Amino acid sequence: MNLTHYLVAALYCSSLVAQAQELSLQEVPAAQRYIWNSWQQQVKCSTSAFSIFQQATLPSLRQPTTQSQLLPSQLEEHAELQFYVGTKGEQPKSGYPLFLYLHGSGQAEQEWTTGLSLSQGFDDAPSTYVVPKMPNPTGEWYRWYQQSKQWAWEEMLQQAMASPNIDPNRIYVFGISEGGYGSQRLASYYADYWAGAGPMAGGEPLRNAPAENCQHIAFSLLTGSQDYGFGRNQITMVAKEVFDQLEQQYPNTFKHRIELQQGRGHGINYNPTTSWLKEYRRNPRPQEFLWENFPMGGRYRSGFYNLRVDESPKLPEVAATSPGATNDYDGRSNRYFHHLSMANNEVRLTVKEVTYTVTENVPGTSIPMKFNRTYSPAKSGTYTIFLDNTLVNLAQPVKVWVNGKKVFEGTVKCDAKNIRESLELFHDPERLFPAAVQVKL
Template sequence: MLRVASTCGIWLLALVATVPMASAAGSSAVEQLAKFLAEPDGQRGAISKQPFADQPLSRAEAARARKLLITDWRRRLHAERSAELASGSITIGDHTMPIFYRTFGKKPASGRSLFISMHGGGGAPAEVNDQQWKNQQRLYEPAEGVYVAPRAPTDNWNLWHEPHIDRLFERLIEDMIIVEEVDPNRVYVMGYSAGGDGVYQLAPRMADRWAAAAMMAGHPNETSPLGLRNVPFTLHMGELDAAYDRNKIAAEWRDKLADLQKADPQGYRHHVEIHPGKGHWMDREDAVAVEWMAKFTRNAFPKRIVWKQDDVTRRQFYWLAVDEANEKAGAELRAEIDGQTIRLTSDDVPAATVLLNDKMLDLDQPVEIIAGERTAFTGKIPRTIVMLAKSLDERGDPTTLFSGETQVDLH
């Protein structure tokens, strides 16, 4: 069996025994997976190359395989990610993001909350952005959770919505899940001024990562709110914050979000406050946003998705994915699950991959996928270990593993 223990907030994971083994030919895929994971890390080879990896699984077998893979994932990465957080920075490629974090309150049974809080500044000398980072470190205090103030890797005007930010934030979230026992369904993003610019961009762009988002005193530039369908979004702006028309645009977003929610009452949860008499600095009145966000838990598998690609594109959004050829700025794809039927609609995405698991629908029954007005797929979609392992390795999110997938032509 697998034993998982927690001491001082750090996971200590040990594979103390494995399922009794029959011969390789007669053992189940999950038994073979357990035997594979018990081997030394350097002697395993790629899981995708193993004979058991693409064997169809039952619902119970998929659940067992999922637990084995997550336990092994935590064990393999814990030392490395602990050292990364202890170093005070995360580096991916040519970009390094310093981080400061504090922990508040008692850890819930499901794991800690995580608040990523982006500083202001932008196109300014490094010392200006350094000071803004120091301000952000003490600006907000949640009742519970890990409060992280990262320092932007660059000093550009768009410091929080350049392409490398997505990768760095995903790595930060994964580190916090593994080391600080953060609940992946309680991750929040917030920011002030240029950090608010980042929230406007990253909240819809990375919507599948957030439980809620809070924008303070920022400017959205070209971004669209469409992707916020499943992310509660709060916006705080000083009534007199007229630079770059921030106050006027905040009011416009208030109206846009209200219109979107009116047309789709189950989506676009929002709360907008224009603070009377306040300019760019709101005298901490905006701090109420932290408590507002903390009320929400991420809907990891929403029944309805609106995916609007930003100028920085992404390969996956909730349970939809596209290949590189179809990863286009401005492209829009809508999807909805109704029982065992999935409906996809897009005028500019010719093909997509639908990712599935048993939390979304019953994979023991046939699935119908309708693209536009035609049936694009009907049939059962097998659960496999290779798909579970792929989604864990790609996303670093143990709560959003997918056990099956199918590609669909939309036009």
């Protein structure tokens, strides 16, 4: 088969274009390989500091390479993200697991040095580490989840996913204190990329990191029992209660370990986190998932697992360079909750608008700790549901239901255009979907 009959590729550091062309089921694997290999060739031309992952051999974490990446000035002015990159142990055939470690909010240079030292000692070899330093470590810019840092993490994920050195199903995020808050938010926001997440000495209010999004990742949250600052110990126990309830409701899909280390304050034993996380692999194509699309740093995701948001009800716009907007404690931003399931060749999507009501703050503070959520059916919006033979049998008719109404029934055709569009959305070798159904609410 000559794939160039339906693929036009420009491989010299420009865009790959996949024209619309129907594929047979037998042609799909070759088309996926062709498009992914072409994308890998394009990534090699990148000037990103994270393109270090494309090198034939990565440096040792004992003598790490220091990389420097300018962040877009429209997202954060005068922001240069420096980070260490290095490996521990011999590279597995499937590629190294990758750990992103986020430091706390002390003096940045010292926190960065301490983070490197801790990372060198954790029991998780073989592994690769990215250990960044906060670009502007003062005031409200000292946050790991703002839009400028989202840009960096997406660069990292894009380069890591395309690298033969990294296992795309074993990428983890964890951190301490401010890095604990950041890694918990990133865990929920980018849950479709992580195998696991391990915030320590943190404890985000769950409105800032909805637990439902973490259904298919390994989630570890460790806090000191006497870590009273900002109610970290109390918020951690609220998270345990919610995760425990979700595990009962959805058995075997909410793998979590949430504990208070007895007698500890803000300083805890950090060693158990990565040794626990490393045992878990990502499930990139779950047949059922929950997703609350929440704004992190004023920005919403445009897709999650195999679901793409094409048009949504009007969502508020928040200026990227307004760091104070990163804490969504006022709860006024619109949110939409999604439940997508695929079984017996029936696809069911439910979309609801979510409203939060604070029921309890951390005592003596304005930090929200517990909430009630009210759900109402979303009345508008357009989505694309990407599909492949691991989710449905594409050789048989498929039924699609949205908010209880059947909106499609028939055979879903495979097309090179869908592979390309899912690549553009996720840049993920595990999510090159050949089929798609677009639905309107």
